[in-house]
Structures are given as structure tokens and as C-alpha cells.
Amino acid sequence: MRRDYFELDVQNVDWVGEDGEPKKPFVRIDFHGPERLLREQLADVDEGDGELLEAENVDVSFRLLETHDNDPDAEGVVSVTNRLTGDFVFELNATAGDVLQFIRAAREYGRSADSDGQYRIEIDFEGSPLVEYEKDTFLVYDADGNLLRRESLIPSGIEL
Numbered sequence: 001m002r003r004d005y006f007e008l009d010v011q012n013v014d015w016v017g018e019d020g021e022p023k024k025p026f027v028r029i030d031f032h033g034p035e036r037l038l039r040e041q042l043a044d045v046d047e048g049d050g051e052l053l054e055a056e057n058v059d060v061s062f063r064l065l066e067t068h069d070n071d072p073d074a075e076g077v078v079s080v081t082n083r084l085t086g087d088f089v090f091e092l093n094a095t096a097g098d099v100l101q102f103i104r105a106a107r108e109y110g111r112s113a114d115s116d117g118q119y120r121i122e123i124d125f126e127g128s129p130l131v132e133y134e135k136d137t138f139l140v141y142d143a144d145g146n147l148l149r150r151e152s153l154i155p156s157g158i159e160l
Contacts, residue, residue, distance in 0.1 A: 005033035006092040055133040072097025
């Protein structure tokens, strides 16, 4: 799928820098392409019944395309993958500053709340919600494919 089919909107991240009331970080990814293509990518192939992937079968990561060295404008790619097959569901462009701010907010929210996830992703088609995931892991990789543990959101007790 083309990356320009996607529009990203992030909410509930500014409270961290302002010492505000904790709110669960939320990202809405709106798809503006062929609906059939999005549904095929999100389909749970193991079920074979047209159901969409459940949260536990989806992984989210960010791969830098260049060294970020504290450059918030460094480019990267957010990837949503099918955990069962390893296949990419889709990818979209994002900047390091935006993603790392989102992860920082999710980490702080997780410390302040007992919840079913540290952040929420909603995937929409043309503005209409299609699927929503509660997640607590968000891995960050450098341009060479090495895991950046300090920047990643990894729940305690998880071994990678």
C-alpha cells in the first residue's frame, strides 16, 4: 500500500511536557485508498472468515531512515505488522520527534494508570472507524535495524 494513502493524527501527548493530568495517548490513522486493500491487509488470515486482526496479533514499530541524534525532524517509517506471519500490514512516514513524544507520553501514562494498554490506535477508512487496538509495546529501530531499547516502549517482564 502506498504510504501517502495514510493520514496520522496524534492526541493526548502534550500533557507530559506540561505536567498535566495523564491521558492515554491516542493515534488515529485514516486511510484514503481502496477499502478492499485495507481490509485485505488487516484480515486475520488464520481465521479465514474475514475478521480483522486482534490487538494481540498486531505489532507496531518505528524505523529511522537516518541518524536522529536529537533531530526531531529525522525521517522514519511507522510499521504495523501481523505478528503471526511477520508480514507488513502497512507503513507510513513519520518524524522521530513526533513518534518519540508519543512513546514518552505512553510510557508516562503507563506509570500513572492501571490499564489494558499504554496507548490506543484507531485505524479508520475515510474517517469512519474500522478497528481499534489497545497496545503496550512500541519498538524503535535505528537506520541499521538495531533495536533502540531506551527509545522503545517495552513493558517490564518482556524479553526480546
